[in-house]
Amino acid sequence: xxxxxxxxxxxxxxxxxxxxxxxxxxxxxxxxxxxxxxxxxxxxxxxxxxxxxxxxxxxxxxxxxxxxxxxxxxxxxxxxxxxxxxxxxxxxxxxxxxxxxxxxxxxxxxxxxxxxxxxxxxxxxxxxxxxxxxxxxxxxxxxxxxxxxxxxxxxxxxxxxxxxxxxxxxxxxxxxxxxxxxxxxxxxxxxxxxxxxxxxxxxxxxxxxxxxxxxxxxxxxxxxxxxxxxxxxxxxxxxxxxxxxxxxxxxxxxxxxxxxxxxxxxxxxxxxxxxxxxxxxxxxxxxxxxxxxxxxxxxxxxxxxxxxxxxxxxxxxxxxxxxxxxxxxxxxxxxxxxxxxxxxxxxxxxxxxxxxxxxxxxxxxxxxxxxxxxxxxxxxxxxxxxxxxxxxxxxxxxxxxxxxxxxxxxxxxxxxxxxxxxxxxxxxxxxxxxxxxxxxxxxxxxxxxxxxxxxxxxxxxxxxxxxxxxxxxxxxxxxxxxxxxxxxxxxxxxxxxxxxxxx
Numbered sequence: 245x246x247x248x249x250x251x252x253x254x255x256x257x258x259x260x261x262x263x264x265x266x267x268x269x270x271x272x273x274x275x276x277x278x279x280x281x282x283x284x285x286x287x288x289x290x291x292x293x294x295x296x297x298x299x300x301x302x303x304x305x306x307x308x309x310x311x312x313x314x315x316x317x318x319x320x321x322x323x324x325x326x327x328x329x330x331x332x333x334x335x336x337x338x339x340x341x342x343x344x345x346x347x348x349x350x351x352x353x354x355x356x357x358x359x360x361x362x363x364x365x366x367x368x369x370x371x372x373x374x375x376x377x378x379x380x381x382x383x384x385x386x387x388x389x390x391x392x393x394x395x396x397x398x399x400x401x402x403x404x405x406x407x408x409x410x411x412x413x414x415x416x417x418x419x420x421x422x423x424x425x426x427x428x429x430x431x432x433x434x435x436x437x438x439x440x441x442x443x444x445x446x447x448x449x450x451x452x453x454x455x456x457x458x459x460x461x462x463x464x465x466x467x468x469x470x471x472x473x474x475x476x477x478x479x480x481x482x483x484x485x486x487x488x489x490x491x492x493x494x495x496x497x498x499x500x501x502x503x504x505x506x507x508x509x510x511x512x513x514x515x516x517x518x519x520x521x522x523x524x525x526x527x528x529x530x531x532x533x534x535x536x537x538x539x540x541x542x543x544x545x546x547x548x549x550x551x552x553x554x555x556x557x558x559x560x561x562x563x564x565x566x567x568x569x570x571x572x573x574x575x576x577x578x579x580x581x582x583x584x585x586x587x588x589x590x591x592x593x594x595x596x597x598x599x600x601x602x603x604x605x606x607x608x609x610x611x612x613x614x615x616x617x618x619x620x621x622x623x624x625x626x627x628x629x630x631x632x633x634x635x636x637x638x639x640x641x642x643x644x645x646x647x648x649x650x651x652x653x654x655x656x657x658x659x660x661x662x663x664x665x666x667x668x669x670x671x672x673x674x675x676x677x678x679x680x681x682x683x684x685x686x687x688x689x690x691x692x693x694x695x696x697x698x699x700x701x702x703x704x705x706x707x708x709x710x711x712x713x714x715x716x717x718x719x720x721x722x723x724x725x726x727x728x729x730x731x732x733x734x735x736x737x738x739x740x741x742x743x744x745x746x747x
Contacts, residue, residue: 253332255280255339255357256316257347258301259644261308262473262517264363265340271361273338279316280337281309282327288458291634292584295449295460296468296607297641302445303471304516310441311472324350332356344645345565364517365557366397366550372558384559384664387412390551399525399550400532400543407532408539412547416540417492420678427502428494431486433509434479438467462586462604462639469512469608469641476510476518483508484527484537492541496612498595498680503602507610508545511642514553521549548611559654559664560646568630568649572661573712575626577746579635586639593700594686595676596621607641612679614640619656620670624704625746626711629659667721670708673699694734694741706732707742 254273256265258281266272266279273279283305288298309318321327328337334356341362342348351357362369375392376384391411394400400407422428452458470476491506499505513519525546531537560567582590586604588597599613609618614636622632633652637643653659658668673690677683683690688699693706709716709726716722729735 251277253278253280253317253335253337255282255328255337256308257339257342258283258305259343259515260340260363260517261304262364262476262520264520265517270363272340272363273360277338279312280331281305281316281318282324282331283318283320284322284324284327285320285452285458286323288452288460291638292459292461293638294462294603294607294641295464296462297638297643298449298458298460299442299445299464299467300469300471300512300607300641301516302448303442303467304518306441306445307439307472328354346645364514364520366393366521366554367558369558369561372562376558376562383662384562385666386551386555386664389555389558390547393550393554394546397522397550399546400529400539408543413492413540413543417544418496419493421494421497421499421681425499426681427499428490428505430490430506431482433487433504433507434470434475434482436467436470436475436479442467442471461584462607465605468606469509470518473518476513479513480508480510480519480524480527483510484531488528488531488541488545489537490541492538492544495544495610496679498610498612498617498676498682500594500598500681503606503609505610509608511553512608514549515642515644515647521553525549555664556650557646559650563650563660563663567660568633568653570653570660570663571629572659573626573629573657573715575623575657575659576628577626579622579627579631584635591700592687593621594688595680595682596700598682603639607639615656615669616671616675616679619652620701621704623657623668623670624701624708626708629653629657632657661715662719667719668708668716670705672702672705674702676701693732694738698738698741700745703738703742703745706735706738710735710739 252273254266254277256279264270268274283302309316317331319327319331321330336356336358338358338360339351340360342351351359375389394406395404446464449460449464453460470479487506487508494505495507497505510519510524514521514524528537528542528545532539532542586600588601588604591597595617599609599617602609629652633648636652637645637648650664654664655669658665673683673688677690689697690699690702692698693702706729709729713726713729717726732738
């Protein structure tokens with residue numbers, strides 16, 4: 245029997261928009277329960293979000309409210325607290341577990357709100373805690389978690405063994421871009437058509453900006469990402485039918501003329517709750533079993549959803565709210581204005597300028613530009629990791645607190661000292677040259693570390709290793725790289741150059 249009394253209203257946050265958040269068979273409210281949605285302008289006042297992100301969130305919320313019709317009460321308020329007070333008073337309301345510590349603490353502090361279990365993920369918090377606590381070590385590893393999830397959810401398995409005999413097909417999925425290619429030549433991703441709701445959202449955002457109430461960064465071009473369940477399902481279907489087969493081999497590659505490559509572009513739909521991760525991985529597996537997609541591509545996609553996304557969600561809650569303040573490398577440099585303003589012309593490094601331009605115009609890049617261009621540069625420059633985390637949160641359409649804290653603090657900036665990854669993810673220009681076509685037209689040379697042509701990534705890489713030599717040389721995966729410092733005849737010149745660049 246359902247625990248809730250009939251007709252207890254249920255509150256939907258703006259990232260809880262799919263049917264699995266109102267399904268009583270999956271722990272949701274009763275089918276006859278009225279629904280509440282609150283559009284808080286205060287959320288956009290607190291941070292300077294990317295304009296395309298603000299548009300997508302508001303469009304998705306308003307589209308969902310239109311779909312729900314008379315069942316939902318849609319409230320526009322300055323704050324969530326005001327919206328609740330004006331509509332509910334102290335009457336009881338339920339809500340699914342929110343996706344940030346701030347939101348969770350807020351709802352738990354309201355005596356009339358009952359918090360239901362989290363939705364939109366494969367693994368429950370208690371399940372993960374039992375798995376993590378049972379390991380008997382302070383270090384968690386995504387690979388171990390991924391194998392556990394595949395086993396317990398029977399994903400790409402044959403009995404108790406992975407299909408194909410290997411858990412990890414990364415070796416097949418790290419190919420360079422095709423020689424001489426300017427694009428992969430695969431079918432384009434799904435692009436939604438805007439509705440009258442989008443026009444209303446754009447008008448509201450224009451008015452907020454003109455009045456000075458809210459300040460945005462970046463451009464709000466025609467909406468690129470799904471705002472409805474129907475659009476999200478169409479995007480998923482287009483990916484698995486037309487793009488999944490070519491996804492794996494070049495998932496780590498970058499081409500200046502092909503910003504999406506074969507990536508799914510489903511992260512914003514998943515993070516808004518429009519898609520459930522189970523349906524994504526199940527459809528991908530079905531394409532492999534039918535012979536329509538190769539195993540390396542399907543495994544790479546399943547790893548992104550059931551492995552990394554799930555892992556990031558879980559460690560965010562497992563490590564606790566203090567994790568965001570981690571700064572093991574003691575990096576304190578503030579982010580420069582040109583970076584926070586998404587100004588691509590402020591840097592002559594072609595890769596960084598190109599990626600910043602893409603973020604400015606779309607609010608999105610795939611994971612390698614995020615990690616190895618944007619994040620790597622921030623790490624090498626010694627920027628304060630909490631500020632870097634906030635920048636990623638604000639600047640990306642799929643950025644949420646739970647997404648960016650582990651991804652940036654743990655993986656990108658190594659600010660946790662290795663609690664969730666085994667080494668810093670950074671490199672010199674040689675990696676970018678190998679995995680992209682950015683370096684050819686760049687004024688800097690990836691093989692040069694000192695002088696006018698010195699690549700900022702190559703020089704920055706060696707400078708980073710020198711600054712943290714004592715720590716990194718104790719890391720088995722970094723020892724060989726650190727020893728390379730002793731073979732640099734121009735190390736002193738390089739260090740002086742990098743000091744001058746930062747002054």
